[in-house]
Amino acid sequence: MGVEFINFNTPGAQGLDDLAKTIKIRNAGIEPEGATGAPSFAETLKDVLGKVSEMDHAADAQIASMNRGENVDPHDVLLAVQEANMALDLLIQVRNRLVDAYQELSRTPL
Numbered sequence: 093m094g095v096e097f098i099n100f101n102t103p104g105a106q107g108l109d110d111l112a113k114t115i116k117i118r119n120a121g122i123e124p125e126g127a128t129g130a131p132s133f134a135e136t137l138k139d140v141l142g143k144v145s146e147m148d149h150a151a152d153a154q155i156a157s158m159n160r161g162e163n164v165d166p167h168d169v170l171l172a173v174q175e176a177n178m179a180l181d182l183l184i185q186v187r188n189r190l191v192d193a194y195q196e197l198s199r200t201p202l
Contacts, residue, residue: 140186144179151176 131139151172158164 140183144176144183147172147176147179 151169154164154169154172158166158169
């Protein structure tokens, strides 16, 4: 069993993508219990990153529509911006927890 070390100095979401791709625990044919049919950690992380990105693009589109003078409810624009902001804040907190957990594991003597 081995763990590959990664560089967390990559910008933005690329660091999370690197984390999901490069942390590999090698077990000879051992599959975790209940893992059949469940999405992998990397897939789940990629889905979450995609959803946060979609929310950000939707908020940007509503802001652009409002700036062009289209009939957009300012309340809806504010809600979209706040939802995107909250999703990004949550994603940053998850990233920080993942980095902390990884650093704690790397300090653990084998």
